[in-house]
Amino acid sequence: MSRSVVQTDQAPAAIGPYSQAIRAGNTVYLSGQIPLQPDTMALVTGDRQAEVEQVFSNLQAVCTAAGGSLAHIVKLNIFLTDLSDFNLVNECMQRFFSEPFPARAAIGVAALPKGANVEMDAVMVLED
Numbered sequence: 831m832s833r834s835v836v837q838t839d840q841a842p843a844a845i846g847p848y849s850q851a852i853r854a855g856n857t858v859y860l861s862g863q864i865p866l867q868p869d870t871m872a873l874v875t876g877d878r879q880a881e882v883e884q885v886f887s888n889l890q891a892v893c894t895a896a897g898g899s900l901a902h903i904v905k906l907n908i909f910l911t912d913l914s915d916f917n918l919v920n921e922c923m924q925r926f927f928s929e930p931f932p933a934r935a936a937i938g939v940a941a942l943p944k945g946a947n948v949e950m951d952a953v954m955v956l957e958d
Contacts, residue, residue, distance in 0.1 A: 831855045838895035841888045842866035845943060850892050851954075858896045858954040862909070863888040864946035873944050878915055882922040885950050890926070898956050903932045905953040912947065913938040919948070 836851035836858060844850060844861065851860045865874040865884035868891065874884045886900070893899050908919055916936055923931075932952070942949045 836892060836896040838891055840868055840891035840895065842868050842871055851896055853896055853956075856956045856958060858893070858898065858902075858956065860889060860892050860896075860903075860952040860954060862907075862943075862949045862951040863892070864943055864949045866944070866946075873946060878918055878947060879922060881946070881948055882915075882919055883926075885948055886922065886926040889950060889952060893952075893954055896954065896956070898954050900926055901928070902954045902956055903927075903952045904955050906932045906934045907951050908934065908936040909939045909942060909949040910936060910947065911939060911942060915948065 831854055833852060833854045835849045836853055838850065841850055841863065848861050851858050863885050865881040867874060867884065874881050890900050893902060919936065
């Protein structure tokens with residue numbers, strides 16, 4: 831099975847020893863994205879909707895670099911420091927995804943890198 835690194839300047843650079851994504855065959859494993867702006871690496875803060883939208887935009891950029899789109903995501907993991915943002919994430923997700931929606935988990939966590947309020951990672955499967 832072939833394995834390759836996916837990297838794009840359209841998403842934030844990795845802030846540790848990891849890749850933005852790894853493609854293994856037709857499956858792409860996307861690393862967690864927080865609401866960092868790719869050009870400045872500054873964290874979007876103060877507006878939870880803007881934070882969630884930035885995370886989805888970052889995921890989309892990595893999907894595109896891997897040859898897919900958000901529509902190819904089959905599993906999405908959402909990490910929230912405040913589970914009261916659950917409904918907001920659902921509303922934003924409906925603007926970025928259409929049916930069939932990916933399988934998903936939403937998990938409350940104590941803290942995230944750089945003080946972010948939301949992080950998401952995903953698994954994407956590409957067509958042959």
